[in-house]
Amino acid sequence: MQFIAGIESELEKRSYGLLLQVVPTLDVELATYRTWRAARRVDGVVCVDPRIDDPRVALLSEPDALPAVVVGDPTLANGLMNVWTDDAAAIRESVRYLHAVGHRRIARVAGVEGYGHTLIRDDAFRDETERLGVRGYVARTDYTPDQGAAATRSLLTSGEADRPTAFIYDNDVMALAGLGVASELGVRVPDELSIIAWDDSPLCAATYPRLSALSHDVTRYGAHVARRLFDAVDGKPKASFLDSTPVLRPRGTTAPVPAR
């Protein structure tokens, strides 16, 4: 909702409204774009969570397509107007930080594989852990707390010598679920286990200990996206714009690995 509020903060300056469509599947989303284009029902489109070879991006690249902004990595935007955050740099920074305070076994609890940003984070995580000689684990989930909890439980019960000492989660509710599993198993956070949440949120400051998180200003991000959409509507040249690099905010769930 903060992202949407950010978009609207710019739309209202020009008296535009936001038509929001929640779609169950990619096919319905593509059909929606076609309907909007045929009926000229909207002036422009914001396309989020682009996939690799995303058919929506292909559709929005056709000659008579609606003006559009792709919110995601430039490699996924096919030359369309594009606003992004540098997720690869953010996850590299997290891995380096955990390494610096002594962690040598780090797990990434990742979101949906189909999303381009999941793969970008995967690659950066794999690359940085290898570079530092850290053992990296990647668990697949669907972003739900249930799967976040299951992945954490599985990795934490894999035997003392193999057990990761730090987890980086792809969203805040999975990090919360991970913190819960640690309590359930009697693993002390942050003494025995460090946790970092992607997407800092009010939730991250409500837990005990408070969740260390990767933070960026989502409202400002939405406003930036809206301004670039107006550029696209106005026929300005298509380009990629880096909005920000999420910043690691260490709070109560990260600490050095204790000496053995």
Place this chain on the structure above:
Amino acid sequence: MQFIAGIESELEKRSYGLLLQVVPTLDVELATYRTWRAARRVDGVVCVDPRIDDPRVALLSEPDALPAVVVGDPTLANGLMNVWTDDAAAIRESVRYLHAVGHRRIARVAGVEGYGHTLIRDDAFRDETERLGVRGYVARTDYTPDQGAAATRSLLTSGEADRPTAFIYDNDVMALAGLGVASELGVRVPDELSIIAWDDSPLCAATYPRLSALSHDVTRYGAHVARRLFDAVDGKPKASFLDSTPVLRPRGTTAPVPAR
């Protein structure tokens, strides 16, 4: 977002779109309604979180107003088409449940005072605690985890004899924050303290222990609201429709008061 998804599940059957406007103040919201009416930009309006003597409800009651549905208690709808959940019954049930398992000092951490449903819950809470001879405490907040935590901290440090043994929170993130404050103070949940969250959500199942919560089907609620909006658009008679009464789902944060 589940509420919005529910609304859209009905809109798409008729090929309607949802124009979503996030507004910073009530004045901007009123101006938005006037603009929409003047421009006939929308076919109908869903008005949420009605206040006592809400000026939006007054505006939507004018002869040439847009068709509307008020989402909230019938006493707040001024005879407009109206869909509601029975919050008073839900909080009474929670108080009775806590009383039945031995609690005699129960706190309600309430949301924004201006909202009609806050006052309806307040009244029902006061009434039911008095009826049962239970000591009731009401703390005011703005729904943020920060204020939820502060209210909990204040009440839990008020001295052993006065300390509430159970808390009912007006949303899920405040309940999470309350659970965190209990950990911070070394108060064991549910052995020494019971917690109930309003608005069951995936978050409630991600904590440890899992949050007991008042639950209703928000997606279905949104769909119901959309169907009644179409009734209003079609000129059907205005009436109040009870969608449901939130149901208490006891999970890991509620337990009997231990014998002394």
